[in-house]
Amino acid sequence: MLILARCDFKARQEATAKKEEELTAWEQQLNLREKTLALKEDELRQRKHVLDSLQHQSKTDSTQSDSASVQNANILGLWDVKMLCTETTCSGSAVGDTKSETWDFYYANDHLIARAMAGDNLVRIYTGTLTGTAIALNEVVENTAAAPTTKLLVDLTVKSDNLMEGKREIVRENECKIVYDLQLSRQ
Numbered sequence: 001m002l003i004l005a006r007c008d009f010k011a012r013q014e015a016t017a018k019k020e021e022e023l024t025a026w027e028q029q030l031n032l033r034e035k036t037l038a039l040k041e042d043e044l045r046q047r048k049h050v051l052d053s054l055q056h057q058s059k060t061d062s063t064q065s066d067s068a069s070v071q072n073a074n075i076l077g078l079w080d081v082k083m084l085c086t087e088t089t090c091s092g093s094a095v096g097d098t099k100s101e102t103w104d105f106y107y108a109n110d111h112l113i114a115r116a117m118a119g120d121n122l123v124r125i126y127t128g129t130l131t132g133t134a135i136a137l138n139e140v141v142e143n144t145a146a147a148p149t150t151k152l153l154v155d156l157t158v159k160s161d162n163l164m165e166g167k168r169e170i171v172r173e174n175e176c177k178i179v180y181d182l183q184l185s186r187q
Contacts, residue, residue, distance in 0.1 A: 090176035
């Protein structure tokens with residue numbers, strides 16, 4: 001009887017030790033997720049700060065007329081963006097991948113701004129210029145613990161009041177590159 005009690009006690013100890021290991025692993029996963037969320041919150045705060053400062057500058061400089069915004073008002077507003085990956089050297093990306101976003105074009109000071117939205121989420125803010133029918137936009141995402149430094153370059157050509165076409169090139173710190181063909185249609 002004593003031997004059976006010892007065996008049962010040992011089995012319970014092993015089960016308890018296994019549960020403790022599982023809880024420790026779960027706790028580590030939660031800590032990692034918490035750190036990831038904190039990094040994303042910081043990134044969103046930084047993006048909001050940039051957007052707020054651009055909008056504030058636009059309001060404070062509203063007494064100056066922006067001739068570019070008057071000349072090129074036909075591109076302002078919401079555009080549906082379809083992206084097709086045509087070239088990649090980055091892991092996690094494949095030729096043929098597709099993405100859809102909505103871009104909101106507006107002017108702040110002398111800069112053309114495009115706010116890229118995926119659903120209701122702001123995913124990035126491009127800044128750039130419009131020269132004739134050529135649009136050049138870029139965004140540089142600084143190095144964080146979650147991702148290396150990344151440059152996003154967008155070249156568009158205005159085809160009509162309702163259509164733009166071009167390319168988006170993503171270049172990461174480790175020299176991998178992703179190229180998307182873009183087609184934008186007015187909403």
